[in-house]
Amino acid sequence: MPAKPQAGAQPGSTRNTHSQLATLAATLAAACSLATPAGASELPAVNLGLTTFIDGAPPAGPGWYVSEYLQYYSADKLRDKDGKAAPLPKQDIEVTSLVSQAIWMSADTLWGAHYGVTLLLPAVLDARTDDGLNNAALPKGNTGVGDLIVGPFLQWMPIMGENGPIFAHRFEIDVSFPTGEYDNKRSVNPGAKHWTINPYWSGTYWVTPDWTVSTRLWYLWSGKNTDPNPNGYTGYGVANARDMRPGEAFHMNFATEYAVTPQLRLGINGYWLKQITETEVNGHAVSGSKEQVFGLGPGVLYSFSQQDHLFFNAYKESHVRNRPEGERYVVRYVHHFK
Template sequence: MPPASAPETLTRHRPDASGPLLGKLAGLLCGCVLSASAAAYELPAVNLGLTTFIDGAPPAGPGWYVSEYLQYYSADTLRDKNGKSLPLPKQEIEVTSLVSQAIWMSANTLWGAHYGVTLLLPAVLDARADDGLGNLALGKGNTGVGDLIIGPFLQWMPVMGANGPVFAHRVELDISLPTGEYDNRRSVNPGANHWTINPYWSGTYWLTPKWTVSSRLWYLWSGKNTDPNPTGFAAQGIAHARNVRPGQAFHMNFATEYAVTPQLRIGLNGYWLKQTTESEVNGSKLSGSKEQVLGIGPGLLYSFSQRDHLFFNAYKESHVRNRPEGERYVIRYVHHFE
């Protein structure tokens, strides 16, 4: 389906150790939109499970597309770097976010592919956390508009076989600009206050005319946040944080679906994130900061026409490190303009 690099819409500082909520849950609100961490919280927003079935091919031809993503995330377990639950009376997080996307694909080609660009803007509608200890500073969470993502891409149209399409794929270079709302006094922010570069490759293979498998593979690089909360790393022995650079990470979405009818497809979808390098504070590596999560669940796609499509995807998380472990639900609508 159309290109998308939907982000998680909240980002976070490593919290101060002055209280359980600030010390353990502060960053979780931001992360909970699409990711969060119980000990690190440094990774910026990325696409976890927002794109699924037939991802390597557009549903229609060149022109303009719009996509809207409504996402709800909840978690009641916060994991540390060893995958153990944090010792808090309550571990409850709820985040609702909206992601708006515009896509343009040219009728002309370059290197055999249609070229185009996608613009994506996330927004946090609601964010709540409760540690059970009466800490209300972050109970409601922060809301607002996140960082703008720009992604030029090349889309190769499906290779056709005797019975229909066989394979289609796309490459895209997603760049996140630090345009979202940010305040270094807040532990939860819609904006990350640093650049990210997150290129990906996406492909779809038709096992049969009715059965496909798809995957999207990214690698994430982040710039420095030069205005972090200066006391946010006191628990790690860092008296004054001048800058923070999140670690690099690999992440992927994967899905398979079967066409029950010409309009309805059902299947399984999932995501996987693995941080590959430690985050850095003041240029020094922060030991034990790597994040990890796996999410898997059911999904469906209903096509009203070739130009209008509705997705529903659900995920249950496991194999979590430095993040909350919860459930994610995504509703996505795609429209292609004539």
């Protein structure tokens, strides 16, 4: 997109209004986990709040699991590097995505842990944005199947005490392959057009038999996209982008819940993301491109049996930089095949 200022641009601002429109479109994907942006300074989408209660332990024993995540994200603010909202009449964003997951865990052990592998395949179902200016130049979203994610893992089963489990944990290395649909002219893409490596450690501690605390901690590394939107970085002074590599980041999910009944658990869940290095465009760091976000809200887990579980989690975002600020809702269903 051209860098020419539009009506309403604020004199002396770091980005003109047109560049903010470009960023608004680009950040659609970052708003929704496992959908990917084509525009400026955005991290690849990651797991933000998809996994929550009792995350460090499997709900049942070895074998096959399937899990479906349906996610809806909406936002009405786009925050810049200083946390200020873009000066636009509207900043409405809506993204709906679906993530399908298959997990296999062996009955055998390695280093005292059950080994296995998980496969995830995300899809963008719908992506919409409205800047209030009826801007025809604002690129549209691209729906479809995203990048395949493969994650070998080691799962340590719960350490048992006199009154039940005490602690369980897991280590996994998720690798995202650039197999998804991608168009550098689109604001939202199911595919990232680059590799990512996203290892994590997850643990659950039983404070009491009915009360648990869980966390999942990631490090994110991204490869180079050699086909970015060439005009997607004009707001940062780059006229012709030939390649782009997102910065490195840490992120985490955390949750605590209490068993009201043997089937029903209620609690609080959240997520946090912090980019630690700048995004690189044409081999040079883009100053002011680091992202951050914090989300917090309530959650519910209902277990129909040991084999079937339904999660609902909601989040309100704050402390946002270089991303949209909004609300996220996740419905997750998990089934274990005996």
